Amino acid sequence: MKTMREVFADTVQEVMADDPRVAVVIAEISRDAFRPSPRVVNVGIREQLMVGVGSGLALTGMRPVVHSYAPFLVERPYEQIKLDFGHQDVGGVLVGIGGSYDDPAWGRTHQSPGDVALFDSMPGWRVQVPGHPDEVEPLVRAALAADDRRYLRLSLRRNTASFPVVEGFTAVRRGSGGVVVAVGPMLDPVLAATADLDVTVLYATTVRPFDGAGLRAAVAAARPDVLLVEPYLEGTSAHLASEALSDVPHRLRSLGVRRDAELRAYGTAEDHDAAHDLDALGIAAAARRLFTHPVAA
Amino acid sequence: MAVGEKTGFADIPALFDRMTGDEKHEWAAASTLHVLWVLYDRVLDVSPDRVDDPDRDRFLLSKGHGPMAYYAVLAAKGYLEPSLLDDWTSWDSPLGQHPDRVLVPGVEISSGSLGHGLPIAVGQAVGLRVQGRSARVFVLVGDAELDEGSNHEAIALAGRLGLDNLTVVVVDNESGTHGWPGGVAARFAVEGWETSTVDGRDQGALHEAFTAAHPGRPLVVVAKVVES
Numbered sequence: 001m002k003t004m005r006e007v008f009a010d011t012v013q014e015v016m017a018d019d020p021r022v023a024v025v026i027a028e029i030s031r032d033a034f035r036p037s038p039r040v041v042n043v044g045i046r047e048q049l050m051v052g053v054g055s056g057l058a059l060t061g062m063r064p065v066v067h068s069y070a071p072f073l074v075e076r077p078y079e080q081i082k083l084d085f086g087h088q089d090v091g092g093v094l095v096g097i098g099g100s101y102d103d104p105a106w107g108r109t110h111q112s113p114g115d116v117a118l119f120d121s122m123p124g125w126r127v128q129v130p131g132h133p134d135e136v137e138p139l140v141r142a143a144l145a146a147d148d149r150r151y152l153r154l155s156l157r158r159n160t161a162s163f164p165v166v167e168g169f170t171a172v173r174r175g176s177g178g179v180v181v182a183v184g185p186m187l188d189p190v191l192a193a194t195a196d197l198d199v200t201v202l203y204a205t206t207v208r209p210f211d212g213a214g215l216r217a218a219v220a221a222a223r224p225d226v227l228l229v230e231p232y233l234e235g236t237s238a239h240l241a242s243e244a245l246s247d248v249p250h251r252l253r254s255l256g257v258r259r260d261a262e263l264r265a266y267g268t269a270e271d272h273d274a275a276h277d278l279d280a281l282g283i284a285a286a287a288r289r290l291f292t293h294p295v296a297a
Numbered sequence: 298m299a300v301g302e303k304t305g306f307a308d309i310p311a312l313f314d315r316m317t318g319d320e321k322h323e324w325a326a327a328s329t330l331h332v333l334w335v336l337y338d339r340v341l342d343v344s345p346d347r348v349d350d351p352d353r354d355r356f357l358l359s360k361g362h363g364p365m366a367y368y369a370v371l372a373a374k375g376y377l378e379p380s381l382l383d384d385w386t387s388w389d390s391p392l393g394q395h396p397d398r399v400l401v402p403g404v405e406i407s408s409g410s411l412g413h414g415l416p417i418a419v420g421q422a423v424g425l426r427v428q429g430r431s432a433r434v435f436v437l438v439g440d441a442e443l444d445e446g447s448n449h450e451a452i453a454l455a456g457r458l459g460l461d462n463l464t465v466v467v468v469d470n471e472s473g474t475h476g477w478p479g480g481v482a483a484r485f486a487v488e489g490w491e492t493s494t495v496d497g498r499d500q501g502a503l504h505e506a507f508t509a510a511h512p513g514r515p516l517v518v519v520a521k522v523v524e525s
Contacts, residue, residue, distance in 0.1 A: 044453070059417065079410060083407070
């Protein structure tokens with residue numbers, strides 16, 4: 001099976017053949033994934049320029065795809081994203097790879113658990129987190145056909161099965177004892193962790209805009225306890241979940257990459273999952289604490 | 298003076314003086330006056346009724362600080378109602394101490410944070426080239442602004458790509474603390490740019506530099522403006 005990155009690159013090149021608006025801007029990373037073309041611009045290892053060039057292309061009416069490893073796409077040129085796309089009010093498709101820690105052997109410099117939180121600080125961005133390579137193609141095609149600002153967060157992590165890409169949350173399981181929101185590749189460990197619990201499991205690929213109405217509907221049909229499981233910084237979507245449930249007494253617990261300290265360790269992605277309680281064991285423990293210990297009346 | 302009246306360079310100081318409150322950047326603004334006037338009066342293929350024309354030339358004021366001269370020239374050329382200058386930076390005004398492209402038709406980029414205009418201009422030059430358009434891109438930066446590393450990323454790539462539809466104007470008022478060994482132009486020349494250094498108050502020399510042919514290479518015009 002192809003990786004998310006491979007599906008992304010193949011899809012972009014298919015669309016480019018018919019859509020002269022589409023151009024790709026990269027900074028060395030993935031240079032072998034794209035065939036040479038005047039509309040594929042490799043700027044060298046110059047990420048600030050990469051984003052600026054993407055903005056300039058958009059200002060001439062093109063649909064830029066700006067792509068790199070997530071820390072070099074989002075964190076290093078953050079101001080360029082904020083100003084060259086947001087403040088100029090132009091559209092573009094930013095596509096990151098690496099998830100939060102796809103390759104932890106490379107250390108902290110190649111980890112970007114704060115990427116979605118950074119996009120949260122800028123208005124007008126659609127953020128999508130596929131959980132399976134088969135979900136990438138429809139997301140890319142839709143992104144290239146649009147004019148807005150989008151961030152696609154790709155990863156080597158994947159669920160065993162894909163789901164149709166829809167705008168809001170997809171109810172994968174229905175239950176009455178609470179609601180779990182699983183973002184992208186978190187679905188498999190969430191399903192394993194909650195297999196013996198009577199809870200609703202919602203699956204999310206589009207996290208911005210946040211499907212507050214979907215969460216409200218799920219909470220209305222279950223006990224209003226919500227476990228939010230995100231593959232990036234813990235609690236990134238907590239403010240939106242709280243806002244969606246602002247008039248509903250509820251409990252909210254957030255799981256994600258821990259904020260309290262930098263995890264200074266190598267190993268595997270699975271090692272890091274365990275350290276952040278993002279493996280099935282850790283999620284199951286949090287779920288049991290939340291869903292089997294209801295608030296005393 | 299109203300939009301549409303014939304204005305000349307002699308009218309610019311009066312327009313400039315209608316904006317008060319940013320004296321800190323007054324010199325920075327004044328040092329761009331001749332460059333801006335020559336570009337809008339004699340070089341750029343632009344007009345207020347073609348601000349969305351995909352074949353228009355682009356002018357990017359990267360050095361957004363001290364935009365009084367820019368606004369004055371835009372007003373003289375019919376992009377702005379001159380009365381807007383009187384209450385610039387007020388709540389209801391579209392004119393801030395840094396220009397905003399969303400608020401002012403004809404302003405190509407919203408600038409202020411330094412080091413953004415040139416990378417964007419490189420993207421525009423690439424975009425126009427791959428679309429087969431003959432429009433040109435001009436971007437104004439300050440000599441101190443060149444300190445920003447993003448500019449050097451752009452200078453290097455533009456040279457490699459041979460973007461001959463791109464012209465950078467460096468208004469060199471010697472405001473950079475550390476300067477550039479061998480002069481500003483040398484930094485561009487080493488990356489394969491065509492270079493020209495002229496008196497930033499000599500409108501004839503500026504015009505000649507802006508319109509010089511530079512096939513296969515981007516052009517930098519260093520406009521030297523030393524405070525008198």
